Amino acid sequence: MAEFKTHAHDVLVIGAGGAGLRAAIEAKTAGADVGLVCKSLLGKAHTVMAEGGMAAAMGHVAPADSWQVHFRDTMVGGKLINNPTMAQLHATEAPDRVRELEAWGAIFDRTPDGRILQRPFGGHTHARLAHVGDRTGLEMIRTLQDRAVALGIQVYMECTVIRLISTVDGVRGAFGYWRTTGRPVAFSAKATVLATGGIGKAYTVTSNSWEYSGDGQALAYEAGAELIDMEFVQFHPTGMVWPPGVRGLLVTEAVRGEGGILRNALGERFMWKYLPDDRRTEYAETDEEATRWVTALSRGQDTDARRPPELSTRDNVARAIYTEVKEGRGSPHGGVFLDISYLPAEHVKRKLPSMYEQFKELADVDITRGPMEVGPTTHYMMGGIRVDAATGETTVPGLFAAGEVAAGLHGANRLGGNSLSDLLVFGARTGAAAAKRAASVAGSPYLDPVQVQGANVALAAPLERSEGEDAYAIHRDLQEMMGRLVGIFRVEAELDEAIRELAELRKRWGVVRATGGRAYNPGWNLVFELGNLLTVSEAIARSARQRTESRGAHSRLDYPATDDATWGGRNSTVARAVDGSMTVKATPLPTMSDELRGLLGSVH
């Protein structure tokens, strides 16, 4: 059995994207000794791919903006099953978190009067996203990385956690391995923060990197924590569809935020047809009004024109594109056209430099001269670990979660730009709470050797089998199945079939074999990620089957209406039963204060 070291910290943060870095910074600043573990090199986490910006009601471009409007937009976008306290904390604290990044060295694009510039995005009433061209995530992660380095936070790079170690009193640490050598390693901690991001690699067509394998959701579930809202997987409306190698790669919503128009093969601006009746008045009435809005935006002026129909919420635009393609009005490669080329080329290159580059380099398309082809791509998990709104503590003591891996803020559909601000607001809150918890724990936590040895055996097992399938084949089959049976539109029979096929895939996974050695062996590493993906995929399928209505990102062909009487104010909750099987039930949403209810009432 391979030998390993145990590293002790007050606070262990797993994941070094925006939420993990922000949590580590806050915990360290509060005086805790912090260890930060990440699967990749520091600064490569998925946050680096975020493009459009971070939503914060600073009112630099639209003075009428306020936290109240941001709160309302978030709740309305989430179809009112968001955790209202989280939505309130997020809206009130996001501006300070953005200013804090600037104070740490970030350089956002500027307004004509020299302040942080804000851009419009889908579902946001006002221009609200602080940004740096279309590389906001890079600016954010580099700023946080620099801050973490300046504070001297201990970082464990290219290290994967495969199990949390617990006692009856809660989580006490984690067990994993170094990717470069394959050797095991253990961490003991008085508080553990999961900030591992999403689950996109459960699907073939996704904007997510290999790291997005549902690690945190599965680790928490195995440790006894509850997951909620797992049926709500965001399919971003605009991913690249061609060439095949880049299918799913994100085309930022900023293209539409800057005036991009969606058209089908017949040249129709189809989004006019898909605007929901109850929100129709928030959008332009005519092409002319939409054009006036774009013109004012590009000149940095306020306008009474309403926003174009392309800036509907992501769930709605994704369904619209899917429907256009399915009904035969798609582009040659099975998408629709997104056109920004009617604006001056220099303006497009300045506002969307990385999109210009991405299409030129990877698809031979000059977006200043012609349209892009785009279609839906798996992008974001609204669901995840149930957390306390103020502290990020899960239902397991000593275990915290922040960012995409946690659930509640976004409800049934996340607004673009609300993710980066989520990472900062709840990363900071969770880091502070974890440090506080750690300070209340005396002595060094004891790691149960039986659990640690069990994890060590599980780590070695795939390498020790003399026969068995490799993980790549099972992963391909999982991704294909999830796209086919648990995609944008769902029906009960297909979800039942998905649950059956998941059980088969799980059996195959149980005897998976890895060839080669331990050092930097991706085929072996994938085994553990695949196990996590199987767990979250089952949670998605079971939650989707339970919710017999359509709401936000969850669209049931057999239950096309939103059923507030049965499902309003209710979350799907997944937990592990004593016998190890997965249970799913419906639980009531946390109550909303009268003040917050009043804010929603004003728009209905």
Add this chain to the structure above:
Amino acid sequence: MPDAHLKVFRGDPATEGRFESYDVPVEEGMVVLDALHWIQGHEAPDLAVRWNCKAAKCGSCSAEVDGHPRLMCKTRLSDFDLEETITVEPMRAFPLVRDLVTDVSWNYEVNKTIQPFTPPADVPQEEWRWQQEDIERVQEYRKCIECFLCQDVCHVLRNHETERPFMGPRYLVRAAGLEMHPIDVADRREYLKDSGGVGFCNITKCCTEVCPEHIRITDNAIIPLKERVADAYYDPIQIVWRRLRGGSGGSGERVELPVLQGSPPQGGPPPAAMPPAGTHTAGPPPPTDEAPD
């Protein structure tokens, strides 16, 4: 479509490196990283490749393709003559971990020695007002995705031409981003001169040529830093002024950079025409399970 013929470096520091050949079915628009993923999924599941975003935004999949330092995620197979073999090797400036993965931790250690962003204590943040045209130069530096291709191609680092450590183009770009930040008040000139070794750069612009973000590293970052250092230390008026002030303008404490442990000097041809297959020299042993500090 025809198959692509790839010759991929395989090996680790403990064994003699070798090149393995793979025939990969080509799809339209395919990049070198797609081809390696196909090899992992069908022929060599343990082929070590570092990658993340596959969209040229994270800078993880740096390697040398037919001798050219490139991001594999934006190197298209259609740019090659598919009748010919495409050779894929790890970055040569850094110690080998395994196959196409190198140990780039030296870069992170150098980064720690740069004085971080230092805003003035007496200017409240509400008064930080900058015009877009005034920050565009700094935003250019901040486009860096840390792929380390500029470090890989820099002959000072690659050939270990100096006895003193050299921070390399990546960290000169970072330093430039801090020095020219509109509100930063720190003075890093002494550090750049004595510790960072800005003088070792002799402006061959190899770094600029390989930068996937098209940062004009030499012209916009390194030369302005050299000028700042020259103004401070070699301009007679500045020298007199510094004597009058009674200080060196810096902290007075020399920061020691780590030395890059890599392949020994090859003395061979430049990167565009690398030594033939099988000559990759093993670096020191791979990282142990000790925590990186």
